[in-house]
Amino acid sequence: MAPQRAMPIELAEWLETPVGQYVRAWEQRQVDAMVGNAFGYHAIQIGLPHWDLLQANRIPHKVWAHSPSAPFGTRAGRLICEPEQLPFDAQSVDLMVMPHTLEWCNDPHQVLREVERVLMPEGRVVMTGFNPYSLWGLRESLPGLALQLPIPVPSQVSPSRLKDWFKLLSFELDRGRFGCYVPLCATSAWLQRWQFMEHAGDRWWPAGGAVYAIAAVKRVSSLRLVGPAWRKSRRRRMRRGAVAPVASQVDDARR
Template sequence: MTARRATPIELAEWLDTPPGQYVRAWEQRQVDAMVGNAFGYHAIQIGLPHWDLLQANRMPHKVWAHSPDAPYGTRAGRLICEPEQLPFDAQSVDLLVMPHTLEWCQDPHQVLREVERVLVPEGRVVLTGFNPCSLWGVRESLPGLALQLPIPVPLQVSLRRLKDWFKLLSFEVDRGRFGCYVPLCTTQAWLQRWHFLEHAGDRWWPAAGAVYAVAAVKRVAAMHLVGPVWRQSSRRKARRATVAPVTHQTNRKADV
């Protein structure tokens, strides 16, 4: 039986728990590094608007978009919409940040199609998500463990699948990283005791991190204007054709 998708409220509440704060701190550092050098005019965060993942970016216009049932405080620049139907013009957004957005939306691939539509050429999208191929992901297949250590997502969007979707939509992965190698503990004390696994996991089993952060760039094939070049080459050929070849005549002796 397929696990139900989480609601934005459930995900936001879990991110306030000790393991959620641990994930949130790691993702904040990664996203800050990925958006710090992104330039343009319009930056949009889709989902979890109470969590500012655009703070390290310097674009002048920022918007925090979220669904109607998402928790939001009193932050300015909020916009209520569904990620499957973004209310932005085509090629009008320079940066999109999506924290765990694909894990609670109804159609993740449609969301990425909308991302491709609204991003300008060379625009950037940054996503975070849970890694199903990790210690935290294994809990879904162990009887009883999912109830004792609940994560409000079904863990279905792997980084490998995400890269395949990017390739279909002409995105190029710019950078990505796994993190959070500590076992899924419910208290801050136990998270601190297992903290030594952060460096060990990053070195010895990097693809087994509990979460990932990935940045991709929208690529557009360059246009080659061949028309004027073709006409110019035709004129050159015609000019060469009108020039008569130079012949050398030999002197002949007069008949006697």
């Protein structure tokens, strides 16, 4: 088995730093908007169970699934499992939220296959992640600089690759947003000084945000059943059989 790309505990600790709180606040707003109108009976969050990304949703049954290495927290409804093997029946989940899940799992594509298996038709999945083509990702790829992100750049799943995987698994992209355009700063003071880049980046460099949030819907093609078409054709054949006698037959009867 391939080594884990990043430990959830490291990501959870990083989210408590000033820059992590900045990312967390942006992602919370985006996910709240994407899950607010999702309906059904079962909603699952995979990863980071101490962070409630289902709070804006009204689905009655909610579960926070996580790997054994993740921080547990004290919330009820927790479930320990690996994202590559979800312990749910096929087509049993209406909403699935995955904060940075693909960045620390062993097999991201297998995780998406499991998501497709357990989601109901028209079910929704919401994912967040780091953008390797942002200022943050480019900085982390430069040699000689100290890493400030909890996840190395090669392990990040780009939005373009995620869209290709969605297409292969019959997911339809519903909406997507990039955010966090300020430089990768370590303190809250410098983050505030660079806040003007938030609006400038969203306008002039929309795909260069440090993080992204994407929502997709599982589409299932349905068969169109044709009704009693054979009965109509049979009636047409019967009507064509009632033909009036031709002129030669009338003449023979007169004789």
